[in-house]
Amino acid sequence: MASTYLSLHYHLVFSTKHRERRITPDWRDRLHQYLGGTLRNMGAYPEGVGGVEDHVHILVGLKSTHCLADVLQGLKRSSSIWVQDEVGVKPFAWQEGYAAFTVSANARVAVKRYIANQEEHHHAKTSRDELIDMIRRAGIEYDPAYLD
Numbered sequence: 664m665a666s667t668y669l670s671l672h673y674h675l676v677f678s679t680k681h682r683e684r685r686i687t688p689d690w691r692d693r694l695h696q697y698l699g700g701t702l703r704n705m706g707a708y709p710e711g712v713g714g715v716e717d718h719v720h721i722l723v724g725l726k727s728t729h730c731l732a733d734v735l736q737g738l739k740r741s742s743s744i745w746v747q748d749e750v751g752v753k754p755f756a757w758q759e760g761y762a763a764f765t766v767s768a769n770a771r772v773a774v775k776r777y778i779a780n781q782e783e784h785h786h787a788k789t790s791r792d793e794l795i796d797m798i799r800r801a802g803i804e805y806d807p808a809y810l811d
Contacts, residue, residue, distance in 0.1 A: 670767075671726070672766040672767075673731065673765060674764040675719075675723060675763050676719070676721075677739065677760070677761040678757065679755075679756070680756040682717045686715070687716065693749075694719075695713060697745050698712050698738065699712050707726070708725075710723065710775055711774070713781045715782055715790065722775055735761050739757040739761075742757070762794060762797065762798065
């Protein structure tokens with residue numbers, strides 16, 4: 664085969680430090696745009712960014728040369744600085760960890776829809792409960808002590 668073909672899509676989820684409800688509606692869309700732009704500048708392919716007051720969801724396609732941990736570290740660092748400098752929310756930080764789930768090509772549309780409707784989902788479920796459901800569906804073992 665003369666070329667390389669990849670479908671490396673991830674559903675990423677990460678929370679504000681201590682799950683504080685710091686991401687207010689008046690600047691949330693700007694944050695989502697910033698996150699997408701930062702990913703594009705890294706050479707990634709953001710397909711959906713959404714979230715609520717205490718966390719974000721991102722559907723992103725990565726290249727084979729991307730290291731997932733490095734992408735997340737750069738994205739979180741850059742956006743924390745942006746929130747503090749451009750929005751004026753000081754201090755602002757993300758939690759240290761994150762969740763990353765692989766997404767098959769035929770599931771991307773459903774994940775994009777899920778990300779776009781985050782406010783609806785959180786009328787009935789906390790972000791912590793949502794994350795636990797996602798982790799369980801993926802068959803990942805976890806320690807509840809590390810979810811807060």
